Amino acid sequence: MNGAESLVRTLLANEINLCFANPGTSEMHFIAALDKVKGMRCVLGLFEGVVTGAADGYYRMTGKPASTLLHLAPGLANGLSNLHNARKARSGIVNIVGQHATYHLQYDAPLSGDIEGVAMPMSHWVRTATSSQTVATDGAAAVQVAHGTPGKIATLVLPADVSWGAAQESTPTVLHALPRELQADGLAAIAQALRGGKGTVLLLGGLALRGRALEWAGRIAAKVGCRLMSEGQNARLERGAGRVSLERLPYDVPGAIAALKGVGRVVLAGARMPVAFFAYPDQPSLLTPEACEVLSLAEPDQDIEQALEALAHELGAASASPAVCELRRPALPSGRVTPEGIAAVLGALMPEQAIVVDESISMGRGFFPPTSGAAPHDWMNSMGASLGYALPVAIGAALAAPERKVLALVGDGSAMYTLQALWTMARESLDVTIVILANRSYNILRSELAKVGAGTPGPTALSMLTLDTPNLDWVALAKGHGVAASRAHSLEELARALGRALTDHGPRLVELVI
Amino acid sequence: MNGAESLVRTLLANEINLCFANPGTSEMHFIAALDKVKGMRCVLGLFEGVVTGAADGYYRMTGKPASTLLHLAPGLANGLSNLHNARKARSGIVNIVGQHATYHLQYDAPLSGDIEGVAMPMSHWVRTATSSQTVATDGAAAVQVAHGTPGKIATLVLPADVSWGAAQESTPTVLHALPRELQADGLAAIAQALRGGKGTVLLLGGLALRGRALEWAGRIAAKVGCRLMSEGQNARLERGAGRVSLERLPYDVPGAIAALKGVGRVVLAGARMPVAFFAYPDQPSLLTPEACEVLSLAEPDQDIEQALEALAHELGAASASPAVCELRRPALPSGRVTPEGIAAVLGALMPEQAIVVDESISMGRGFFPPTSGAAPHDWMNSMGASLGYALPVAIGAALAAPERKVLALVGDGSAMYTLQALWTMARESLDVTIVILANRSYNILRSELAKVGAGTPGPTALSMLTLDTPNLDWVALAKGHGVAASRAHSLEELARALGRALTDHGPRLVELVI
Incomplete structure (x- = not known):
């Protein structure tokens, strides 16, 4: 088996079974390997921004990284802006970027470029595979990074001769790293802060906006009367009839400032400090009132659901009933578009x-x-x-x-x-x-x-x-x-x-x- | 006047009067300045790759850089692959990339990213403007780099508060740097090599393929009987009836090797060593025969026309008549597309x-x-x-x-x-x-x-x-x-x-x- 096949087998062994691709010459052995090894679904995009954005969407729904296949520095460059978006959404992606054969690099052929340099600003992890014998290990390392809490962008550069050289049969699998442990000692102070009622906001972000985590947050709000709010933008928010009711932080600075007026404490659960999208002359960058205290229950690299559950127990809210949205379909309107x-x-x-x-x-x-x-x-x-x-x-x-x-x-x-x-x-x-x-x-x-x-x-x-x-x-x-x-x-x-x-x-x- | 206006005035004072743009919030003062200062033609592209590629095309025809206006790290990222192409074409471009206000960067707003990091792999020069008072100087420096011999990619990062802050009236103008001086002492050896007739190739690249430079090359070939050849890809080649006749190096490796078979010497005039586009197993990266001697008459950072003229005089070819293409329009064919x-x-x-x-x-x-x-x-x-x-x-x-x-x-x-x-x-x-x-x-x-x-x-x-x-x-x-x-x-x-x-x-x- 060659290096490309060994990499494909390793991705499959680590449950990466979807590849969004826009390949070129240097990726032909990887493409050929997809016919030798069964199980990798390969989806073609006609522009690399489509490829990287699709991997973001897949992660948002599954919590599982997909792989991308991109062609050299310019191909990766075309995918960067949706990698930027994926990174900010904390989506995990494994990018495989073809590279010239190692011995060909010295000639500075037309497509040569600094792939690692292009990858760095939008990746959490970048590595260039150096041998067909170890590319499986490199692939497994990339999956481990991408599959972290939260998801991360891992970019593996794959030289053509690493693809076509002879490789070993081994397909290393990796354990997913555990989320960073929660700090139990702050819980009482956070619980105390939340008892402040309407003057306190429990601000949810990331995984706090889904499933049981959202329900725990709803119980907490129901119990203590604090406000429940999401960030202005959310990677995926579960909402609609029967789901926990919450406010969303407005986009515009005056709107956000008005929404947070009088708030004395913000407790962050997977959310970031509320900041303005852009700076405007004579408007603040920070959206919380000046005297507002900000406490963090859980960061995105921690188990947010577990943190909310613990907090609910601490507050005696475990059996509270969250306020949920009622089914209410608007009547179909007519006339001018508004x-x-x-x-x-x-x-x-x-x-x-x-x-x-x-x-x-x-x-x-x-x-x-x-x-x-x-x-x-x-x-x-x-x-x-x-x-x-x-x-x-x-x-x-x-x-x-x-x-x-x-x-x-x-x-x-x-x-x-x-x-x-x-x-x-x-x-x-x-x-x-x-x-x-x-x-x-x-x-x-x-x-x-x-x-x-x-x-x-x-x-x-x-x-x-x-x-x-x-x-x-x-x-x-x-x-x-x-x-x-x-x-x-x-x-x-x-x-x-x-x-x-x-x-x-x-x-x-x-x-x-x- | 504000920083943005001072930058626009400086670009105009340095004869940069075309701006390809895909702006966002952080570039609004630059855009507003275009209505205060007359003379900058602004052309909108709906994707940044259009913007950067258009600047490349403009330079190829005029030898003059255009400016681009791009929105933060992701906007620049979308323009990178055509900056890669422009860089390899040795086109000069002045990129203006908007950035968040300096004091807003600490908050890591959604669009924040490492703009300089994104710019580096495809730019020859990167600078972030730090003050409204000095942004005119930064702009002039960018023009000087872009306008070099050959053209270069200069990227100036423009924070929003540098744009909107108060600036001075001065609009510095820069002198274009002179090309690196030619080495006269190698000329006799090159002339001697060219006298080798069919066993010698005069390989032209860049500006050697246009105007008088191409004519000098044609005279040299006519006088000494060497082969005249262009690289496989050319930024702009003047050809057709009445223009100097030359071969083009084939794209495919076996074709290029066959074309260079038996060649004992290659003299480069603005061209690079002939190398394969990609590496293929069992095929060489270098396309010249193993024993082939390679001499350089002029590099892209030198005055190639002057070098060819000097060589023509050295060879007594100044009044030789180049072989030119005859006007020969094919008959209109019919039938199946081939x-x-x-x-x-x-x-x-x-x-x-x-x-x-x-x-x-x-x-x-x-x-x-x-x-x-x-x-x-x-x-x-x-x-x-x-x-x-x-x-x-x-x-x-x-x-x-x-x-x-x-x-x-x-x-x-x-x-x-x-x-x-x-x-x-x-x-x-x-x-x-x-x-x-x-x-x-x-x-x-x-x-x-x-x-x-x-x-x-x-x-x-x-x-x-x-x-x-x-x-x-x-x-x-x-x-x-x-x-x-x-x-x-x-x-x-x-x-x-x-x-x-x-x-x-x-x-x-x-x-x-x-």
Whole structure:
């Protein structure tokens, strides 16, 4: 067996059985190995941002890393911005990046580049395999890093001659590292702080927003009367009818400051200190009141569910009943397209167990309240805020949960960064419905321009913020990628098109003209 | 005036008057400054790879850097692979990359990342501006680096508070550095080597392939009977009827080795040692015969034209007549699409002074001979071989030479990496004709798979190399971006569609189904 085959076998032995790929010459032995070793599903993306984003989406749904296969430094570079997003979402990914044969590097061939240098800023772990005999060990080490608590980005550089050289039969498997131990000694102080009622916020992030962890948090809030809040963006939040009710920290700085006004204590459970997305002149970076005390119950590298359970017991909240969202489907609205109207259509039509991938940016700020009583569903945000995350993440989510409907809500500007994802959806018949929120501008930047004090946009500035002249035709773009699509100009048309798309199986795109 | 305005003024004072942009919040003051200061043309790209590739194309035509405007680490990351290509093409570019306000960095907001780390692998120079008072100096330093011999990638990181803080009125201008001096003492030995006739190759690269430099090289070859050859890929080669006739080093290793068989001496003029694109088991990385002597007349950081002129005088070749290509338009072929047939159509229809941007990969290897007698034109290759270079480079070339027709020849797989370029072409009404060579596969990888000894592709490998299921519909994709398009299935249809596109003004796309 050669090095590539030994690496594929090692990935499989460690339960990495999905590979998102955009390969080139230096990865041909890895590709060939996939036909010799059964069990690795390989999904092609026509651009590397699709590949890395899909791996992020897969991890968010499964808690299990997928692998990617990328071509040399430029191929990795094209995947970086969605690795940035994955990293901020604390998703685990094993990147395999092909490299020239070791002896060929000295000649600085056209595709040569500093792969490790490109990988570093967005990876937690980078290694270049040096021998066919040890590449299996390298692969196992990469899986161990990626599979940590929380997930991490591991990048293994695979020279062509390491791929094609003779390897041993061994396929090392690794134990998953345990989460860092919780500090029991702070628990009493945190419990005491939480008894402060409305003046205290229990701020949830990451795994605190799912399953039993969320229920423990709900019991705590029910018992002590503290406020329960999620961060402004969440990798995956379980919500909808029957799920624990919580507030979400607003995106805009004045809104967030207002929401946290009068709060004396914030207890973090897998969440980070609330900070502004951007700095604005004359506005603070920190969103909590100046005198606010911040305590940490559990960091993302700890067992958050266990921490919340222990805290619930400490507070005598173990058998409290959390406040949950009631089933409340909005009536289908009609008329002109408004953010509230879109949210009502979503709330009315979202199917049970939908996975919402939200990159709605300026339009979607108000989507939460009208959908809180919809059928139970998961809601994902971009954690790194680099545009172009939603369509690729939808691919990974759909592959992870083929029995569930994925609903991607994407601004037209955002969707353009990784529109090639549509082709992979068509090829793999993924059950994804996409709503393109086509306001034909980088609308968020209009408000940001004012907020940073850059004044009223002149003609040049305006031309940098508008996506008209020409308008993008998303029905044509979808068709070009093999995805059926329709266009809606009103809320009735949206309801009709979305209703149909959600009933069909397979990728469907609705362009909502705003 | 604020820092952003002082930077824009400095760029303009240093003759940087074109900015390819994909901005975000942190760049809003720079954008606003463009309305306060007149003279900077700003062109929007909907993906950063379009932005950086366009700057490459502009430099290739003008020898003058353009600026780019990119949003934080992920925005720069999206532009990296075309910066890789630009770097290998020795194009000068001034990247301005927005950064969070300096005091906001400590909070690790969602978009925070290691911008300098991302920039390093593809930049020759990286600096983070630290003060509004000195950002003009930083900008001038960036221009000086980018404007070097050869062109270089300079990346200036611009924190938001440096943009919005108060700055001085001064706009420093810089002198362009002189090329490194030529070594006169080796000239006699090189002249002696060239007298070896057919056993000697004068290998031209970079600026040696244009204007007077190419003519001097032609005179030398005519006088001493040596072979005149270009590298396999060239940033811009002036060719066609009346231009100096030369060979091109073949891409494939056996072809290149055969072409260099029996060569005893290679004299490099702006070219690099001939090396293989990739390493293949049992094939050498170096393409020259083992005993071949390699001499360097001039490196890319020297004045290559002056070196060739001095050499021509040394050889008494100053008044020799170079062998030039005769005007020879092929007859329009008909029938089934073949590489030779496409080349004949191109040779017959290419207009005077066309700029050909070639990313035809597997189909285009044979395009050179039938087009050597076409009307005089420029031919550009990808120098870094990262896919997705052609459409963005065509934008920059069209803006640099609005009176000339740009003809982009692009494989369907390649075009998908940066298809967003079509929208910018439509918006700016650029006179670009695109031929998509739609073989619906990564065809080159089929042959590479065999060449690296990875055997016959099985079903998984094959599925990674094919772009069918579904087929991309390039007519729809073009329409979606606002570009008129048609489809051709035969050489007659290609000739008809291409003839029409080349006669029209503005972007036109022809999908050639192969």
